[in-house]
Amino acid sequence: MATVHLVEYDxxxxxxxxxxxxxxxxxxxxxxxxxxxxxxxxxxxxxRTWDAVKRVMAPGALDALTKEMIYVAVSVTNACxxxxxxxxxxxxxxxxxxxxxxxxMAVVGxxxxxxxxxxxxQIEVDEAFRSGGRDG
Amino acid sequence: MATVHLVEYDxxxxxxxxxxxxxxxxxxxxxxxxxxxxxxxxxxxxxRTWDAVKRVMAPGALDALTKEMIYVAVSVTNACxxxxxxxxxxxxxxxxxxxxxxxxMAVVGxxxxxxxxxxxxQIEVDEAFRSGGRDG
Amino acid sequence: MATVHLVEYDxxxxxxxxxxxxxxxxxxxxxxxxxxxxxxxxxxxxxRTWDAVKRVMAPGALDALTKEMIYVAVSVTNACxxxxxxxxxxxxxxxxxxxxxxxxMAVVGxxxxxxxxxxxxQIEVDEAFRSGGRDG
Amino acid sequence: MATVHLVEYDxxxxxxxxxxxxxxxxxxxxxxxxxxxxxxxxxxxxxRTWDAVKRVMAPGALDALTKEMIYVAVSVTNACxxxxxxxxxxxxxxxxxxxxxxxxMAVVGxxxxxxxxxxxxQIEVDEAFRSGGRDG
Amino acid sequence: MATVHLVEYDxxxxxxxxxxxxxxxxxxxxxxxxxxxxxxxxxxxxxRTWDAVKRVMAPGALDALTKEMIYVAVSVTNACxxxxxxxxxxxxxxxxxxxxxxxxMAVVGxxxxxxxxxxxxQIEVDEAFRSGGRDG
Amino acid sequence: MATVHLVEYDxxxxxxxxxxxxxxxxxxxxxxxxxxxxxxxxxxxxxRTWDAVKRVMAPGALDALTKEMIYVAVSVTNACxxxxxxxxxxxxxxxxxxxxxxxxMAVVGxxxxxxxxxxxxQIEVDEAFRSGGRDG
Numbered sequence: 001m002a003t004v005h006l007v008e009y010d011x012x013x014x015x016x017x018x019x020x021x022x023x024x025x026x027x028x029x030x031x032x033x034x035x036x037x038x039x040x041x042x043x044x045x046x047x048r049t050w051d052a053v054k055r056v057m058a059p060g061a062l063d064a065l066t067k068e069m070i071y072v073a074v075s076v077t078n079a080c081x082x083x084x085x086x087x088x089x090x091x092x093x094x095x096x097x098x099x100x101x102x103x104x105m106a107v108v109g110x111x112x113x114x115x116x117x118x119x120x121x122q123i124e125v126d127e128a129f130r131s132g133g134r135d136g
Numbered sequence: 137m138a139t140v141h142l143v144e145y146d147x148x149x150x151x152x153x154x155x156x157x158x159x160x161x162x163x164x165x166x167x168x169x170x171x172x173x174x175x176x177x178x179x180x181x182x183x184r185t186w187d188a189v190k191r192v193m194a195p196g197a198l199d200a201l202t203k204e205m206i207y208v209a210v211s212v213t214n215a216c217x218x219x220x221x222x223x224x225x226x227x228x229x230x231x232x233x234x235x236x237x238x239x240x241m242a243v244v245g246x247x248x249x250x251x252x253x254x255x256x257x258q259i260e261v262d263e264a265f266r267s268g269g270r271d272g
Numbered sequence: 273m274a275t276v277h278l279v280e281y282d283x284x285x286x287x288x289x290x291x292x293x294x295x296x297x298x299x300x301x302x303x304x305x306x307x308x309x310x311x312x313x314x315x316x317x318x319x320r321t322w323d324a325v326k327r328v329m330a331p332g333a334l335d336a337l338t339k340e341m342i343y344v345a346v347s348v349t350n351a352c353x354x355x356x357x358x359x360x361x362x363x364x365x366x367x368x369x370x371x372x373x374x375x376x377m378a379v380v381g382x383x384x385x386x387x388x389x390x391x392x393x394q395i396e397v398d399e400a401f402r403s404g405g406r407d408g
Numbered sequence: 409m410a411t412v413h414l415v416e417y418d419x420x421x422x423x424x425x426x427x428x429x430x431x432x433x434x435x436x437x438x439x440x441x442x443x444x445x446x447x448x449x450x451x452x453x454x455x456r457t458w459d460a461v462k463r464v465m466a467p468g469a470l471d472a473l474t475k476e477m478i479y480v481a482v483s484v485t486n487a488c489x490x491x492x493x494x495x496x497x498x499x500x501x502x503x504x505x506x507x508x509x510x511x512x513m514a515v516v517g518x519x520x521x522x523x524x525x526x527x528x529x530q531i532e533v534d535e536a537f538r539s540g541g542r543d544g
Numbered sequence: 545m546a547t548v549h550l551v552e553y554d555x556x557x558x559x560x561x562x563x564x565x566x567x568x569x570x571x572x573x574x575x576x577x578x579x580x581x582x583x584x585x586x587x588x589x590x591x592r593t594w595d596a597v598k599r600v601m602a603p604g605a606l607d608a609l610t611k612e613m614i615y616v617a618v619s620v621t622n623a624c625x626x627x628x629x630x631x632x633x634x635x636x637x638x639x640x641x642x643x644x645x646x647x648x649m650a651v652v653g654x655x656x657x658x659x660x661x662x663x664x665x666q667i668e669v670d671e672a673f674r675s676g677g678r679d680g
Numbered sequence: 681m682a683t684v685h686l687v688e689y690d691x692x693x694x695x696x697x698x699x700x701x702x703x704x705x706x707x708x709x710x711x712x713x714x715x716x717x718x719x720x721x722x723x724x725x726x727x728r729t730w731d732a733v734k735r736v737m738a739p740g741a742l743d744a745l746t747k748e749m750i751y752v753a754v755s756v757t758n759a760c761x762x763x764x765x766x767x768x769x770x771x772x773x774x775x776x777x778x779x780x781x782x783x784x785m786a787v788v789g790x791x792x793x794x795x796x797x798x799x800x801x802q803i804e805v806d807e808a809f810r811s812g813g814r815d816g
Contacts, residue, residue: 400441
């Protein structure tokens with residue numbers, strides 16, 4: 001069970017309810033997931049986090065599904081059970097198929113492996129890759 | 137400096153050269169980056185890793201640029217200097233703009249933050265997200 | 273279930289019981305938590321770890337509550353379910369309120385986010401921050 | 409070198425300069441550190457991150473120094489060179505002594521150790537610690 | 545529950561069954577564990593991963609038990625519940641005693657602690673340790 | 681440069697010198713590496729950490745080389761540059777060959793990969809692996 005009380009809609013202040021309403025409207029669902037109910041322990045934290053997530057995850061130079069898959073990749077690497085499940089669900093809803101999930105995981109697994117090899121052998125960054133190839 | 141000798145093309149065995157040749161041909165470049173030169177300490181490790189990277193990173197259900205960006209996301213989360221630089225360079229080469237890189241980082245930063253919040257409050261996975269929304 | 277047998281007080285050797293007694297006396301509780309019962313698989317490991325925890329967590333230049341909150345911050349970043357729960361409980365017992373927990377999590381979330389951004393963009397340490405501002 | 413161009417004050421847009429000015433005014437310094445110059449690659453990312461950092465790090469239920477030390481603890485656990493140096497410098501500026509830094513590190517080291525032990529033995533959370541002792 | 549359907553032997557394609565058969569034959573068991581059943585969502589991922597695991601874990605310059613214990617050490621550091629349990633079981637089967645497990649965990653705990661201290665104080669690598677003592 | 685002053689032998693207190701002497705005698709070397717010089721910022725931290733390292737790394741149910749390789753595996757997974765270099769050097773000194781290092785890295789890379797896959801697909805621990813096969 002969460003280490004803070006989850007604030008349900010019925011017991012929420014008008015300020016918190018307004019955020020809950022925006023979450024549901026933005027996501028086109030009729031319920032609020034536990035993550036936000038926990039953050040409501042401090043309305044300022046809830047407000048700030050929701051505003052940021054809403055803006056960051058909106059389609060821009062990257063589309064919404066790509067962003068969800070990147071979210072899953074990070075969550076897997078951090079072993080965050082809640083986020084793996086919620087963002088895998090989010091990605092599926094945006095069109096991720098089982099085949100796409102398998103390729104996503106293949107890349108996540110492969111990069112975790114080669115990260116270990118590169119760090120493990122303490123390999124120097126090649127001249128051409130310095131600055132992430134910015135001047136290449 | 138790397139903890140193993142980096143095997144240069146000139147000193148490589150024919151077996152290793154063949155892999156180097158395939159790396160250069162596949163990537164349409166005329167040089168081999170340090171990562172592979174370090175793995176050549178054990179030709180079987182080099183062969184196996186290159187074969188897997190080649191297959192995993194090829195376009196499939198996900199395109200090659202999306203795969204590179206996922207690679208960057210994982211490498212950032214693991215603080216792998218070599219991989220962040222090499223795969224940022226790889227993604228740029230495949231078309232990633234500064235704007236896309238900024239959005240990628242915004243998502244990576246945001247997911248690292250919410251991973252911490254979800255773990256920190258020990259939030260239970262919502263019924264609807266179980267199994268990554270597989271039955272949703 | 274734990275990967276080793278948890279040694280209960282009744283079945284413990286006199287050597288282990290003495291440590292259990294010290295744990296309970298130091299913490300002013302009448303029970304021993306699972307962490308120590310697992311470490312008792314090797315009495316030397318139990319002894320060494322308890323001695324170190326006792327000394328490190330005692331008030332010094334930092335007070336005991338601050339130390340507990342730092343413990344929580346690390347445990348969250350490492351996704352350690354046992355430690356998040358036990359040290360959140362420990363911090364509450366030492367006076368941490370829900371508001372303090374929310375601020376702690378806000379800082380932990382924020383630092384995980386900016387860690388990713390700093391690593392992700394491979395930002396150079398400013399001259400003034402070198403050596404952690406030791407000579408500043 | 410950073411994977412994006414660091415935006416210097418002289419070349420910044422009025423929008424970015426305004427944020428730089430606020431950073432310097434808030435921190436009572438006459439220069440902007442590299443972290444913000446990198447985020448300026450996308451002004452919205454800079455704005456959002458600075459606003460959040462400013463609010464999260466302001467004294468509240470926790471004082472500013474405690475928050476800086478928590479930031480250091482997370483940055484150490486994530487191996488973020490930039491953040492370890494910048495926030496150790498920040499904490500020193502707010503009054504952290506060498507003795508306090510040593511105790512901070514002792515707690516960070518100890519918690520990384522016991523996190524590994526708790527995860528390694530897969531120890532079950534004690535009844536009394538569930539929900540972080542919320543109902544205790 | 546897993547985010548993908550676990551493919552049971554009875555419903556598997558001949559291609560997947562052949563891999564399952566090889567897993568059981570190699571490990572001298574009459575059942576297939578969940579890890580492989582999840583990877584079967586994409587037969588190419590299953591094939592590639594099994595081939596690599598089979599080759600990497602076979603005795604060579606390092607014996608099979610040492611390899612299993614290294615696997616456990618990494619899994620603990622990554623907080624991977626599945627892998628900690630499966631590879632602790634694998635190591636026991638290959639002869640790891642409770643005493644060996646306790647020493648393994650003591651080293652894993654100690655190295656997580658000193659990793660934090662070395663990163664936390666940003667300690668420079670000694671001349672003699674550069675390149676992992678390769679030229680020493 | 682380190683965030684604390686490195687205490688050289690010549691300027692050390694008799695208490696710290698005694699520990700330095702023990703480190704050199706135990707390791708049969710005539711110099712003290714930077715790690716210990718940084719910990720000397722707080723003699724109690726130096727004493728406690730050295731005592732623990734000395735005892736944990738001594739041969740027991742596991743031999744000294746196996747322990748060094750486990751240390752390297754954890755350090756790689758944590759991206760600790762200092763520890764990767766110092767313990768790779770330590771392992772070489774105890775007899776690790778390039779071939780053994782390559783196999784060590786192959787296992788470390790493989791386990792980081794499969795950790796990601798197991799977490800990523802949220803695979804349930806098989807009945808037979810529960811408790812790390814303790815009752816198996």
